[in-house]
Amino acid sequence: MTGSRKLYVKSFGCQMNVYDSQRMADTLAPEGYVETGNAGDADLIILNTCHIREKAAEKVYSEIGRMRRLKEAAAAAGRNVRIAVAGCVAQAEGDEIIRRSPAVDLVVGSQNYHRLPDLLARVARDGKAVDTEFPVNDKFDRLAAPSPAATRARGVSAFVTVQEGCDKFCTFCVVPYTRGAEISRPVDKIVAELSRLADAGVREVTLIGQNVNAYHGVGTDGRTWSLAQLLERLARLSGIERLRYTTSHPRDMTDDLIAAHRDLPALMPQLHLPIQSGCDRILAAMNRRHTRADYLAVVARLRDARPDLALTSDFIVGFPGETEDDFAETLRLVDEVGFSGAFSFKYSPRPGTPGAEMDDQIDEAVKSDRLIRLQQAIDRSQANFNRKCVGRTISVLFERPGRHRGQIVGRSPYLQPVQVEAPASLVGQIAAVTITEVASNSLFGALAKALAREPAFAGTGA
Numbered sequence: 485m486t487g488s489r490k491l492y493v494k495s496f497g498c499q500m501n502v503y504d505s506q507r508m509a510d511t512l513a514p515e516g517y518v519e520t521g522n523a524g525d526a527d528l529i530i531l532n533t534c535h536i537r538e539k540a541a542e543k544v545y546s547e548i549g550r551m552r553r554l555k556e557a558a559a560a561a562g563r564n565v566r567i568a569v570a571g572c573v574a575q576a577e578g579d580e581i582i583r584r585s586p587a588v589d590l591v592v593g594s595q596n597y598h599r600l601p602d603l604l605a606r607v608a609r610d611g612k613a614v615d616t617e618f619p620v621n622d623k624f625d626r627l628a629a630p631s632p633a634a635t636r637a638r639g640v641s642a643f644v645t646v647q648e649g650c651d652k653f654c655t656f657c658v659v660p661y662t663r664g665a666e667i668s669r670p671v672d673k674i675v676a677e678l679s680r681l682a683d684a685g686v687r688e689v690t691l692i693g694q695n696v697n698a699y700h701g702v703g704t705d706g707r708t709w710s711l712a713q714l715l716e717r718l719a720r721l722s723g724i725e726r727l728r729y730t731t732s733h734p735r736d737m738t739d740d741l742i743a744a745h746r747d748l749p750a751l752m753p754q755l756h757l758p759i760q761s762g763c764d765r766i767l768a769a770m771n772r773r774h775t776r777a778d779y780l781a782v783v784a785r786l787r788d789a790r791p792d793l794a795l796t797s798d799f800i801v802g803f804p805g806e807t808e809d810d811f812a813e814t815l816r817l818v819d820e821v822g823f824s825g826a827f828s829f830k831y832s833p834r835p836g837t838p839g840a841e842m843d844d845q846i847d848e849a850v851k852s853d854r855l856i857r858l859q860q861a862i863d864r865s866q867a868n869f870n871r872k873c874v875g876r877t878i879s880v881l882f883e884r885p886g887r888h889r890g891q892i893v894g895r896s897p898y899l900q901p902v903q904v905e906a907p908a909s910l911v912g913q914i915a916a917v918t919i920t921e922v923a924s925n926s927l928f929g930a931l932a933k934a935l936a937r938e939p940a941f942a943g944t945g946a
């Protein structure tokens with residue numbers, strides 16, 4: 485171990501990138517790197533990029549410009565700062581980043597950040613390093629585990645990547661190109677990671693993957709296990725009281741996974757299940773490989789298994805060729821399903837995807853208008869779902885102090901933030917809360933004496 489150096493990691497994009505950033509910090513900790521929240525103090529700056537949102541690459545180049553100025557100021561003061569670009573934009577752009585931005589020392593793709601110590605050594609020797617290969621099943625085995633103190637500092641809810649990549653090739657999406665084919669971590673590695681988290685005080689774990697319900701890892705018996713089998717095993721770990729998983733594809737909602745929502749009390753009654761459009765013609769153009777009816781059938785079976793299930797989704801408006809009638813079908817679907825929330829975006833072409841080559845691109849003004857109407861429908865649906873919680877007593881996992889003195893904030897089983905006047909000593913614990921009021925995005929409640937029969941299980945599972 486060398487002397488202490490400061491590491492600043494900036495994450496763009498989804499929860500998977502936040503998890504990756506934490507694991508990069510864990511991997512660099514044995515090299516003497518200590519995390520800082522101030523880029524101006526850092527000896528190593530890592531920009532962990534995401535390619536999903538519009539103009540992702542442009543945003544990364546402008547952030548590199550900002551970091552270059554910090555690097556120049558440090559150099560003038562006699563301090564050597566390295567800049568690394570990681571994640572999906574790094575994967576997609578590779579050498580081009582160093583060509584366009586000479587201030588960048590290192591480019592590392594989303595599958596290779598376990599090699600950061602070696603790559604930094606290569607930078608020290610050769611001046612620059614680029615690594616955007618796709619090694620198979622390599623990264624997770626070689627990543628350093630976080631210390632118990634680092635885990636505790638990250639809170640009582642943790643994210644754990646169990647699956648990466650995607651084989652679906654939706655025509656709007658870059659993930660299959662930037663993250664590669666689906667790979668799943670072996671069950672024993674995931675069990676070991678959750679056990680470590682439980683020992684450090686983590687109570688809730690969200691299993692993450694670009695297509696998490698396509699999970700097919702090697703089980704403890706040497707056979708391939710499904711996500712349902714993995715969840716059943718993890719639900720038996722002592723200390724982990726809540727499990728969730730995201731993000732799922734409707735086609736991979738298998739019978740055993742739907743049954744897990746009935747049978748596993750630790751599996752929270754909340755599911756993020758993207759549909760993207762309510763119109764079959766658009767779903768086909770998106771290569772989603774499911775219809776509106778398929779989606780509604782899955783929802784019906786899930787609600788049969790777990791009647792109080794909170795469903796969220798993703799929508800894209802203005803996909804090439806989308807007519808006003810097609811869009812109206814999306815609005816109808818939102819009303820029909822009754823989502824507890826959803827993310828919605830205007831379609832924007834991603835270079836290299838089939839959608840970007842389609843002729844009938846939609847006018848920006850039309851997309852904006854549809855997005856506003858869709859978000860109004862989603863807001864109505866969310867408010868309706870939240871209103872139904874008033875008067876109920878539900879379990880809340882308290883995560884942190886609130887903004888006001890005497891207030892703490894936690895999450896309901898349905899993932900809503902819940903604010904309660906209660907002692908800070910409850911942070912890290914689960915308590916029963918009676919919901920008294922709702923605002924647009926959060927619930928307010930009071931500690932209850934006991935948890936009423938909150939989990940409305942339809943089945944007879946454990």
Ligand code: SF4
Nearest residue numbers: 650652653654657659
């Ligand atoms: S299933 Fe999800 S990650 Fe895979 S291509 Fe489609 S949108 Fe992208």
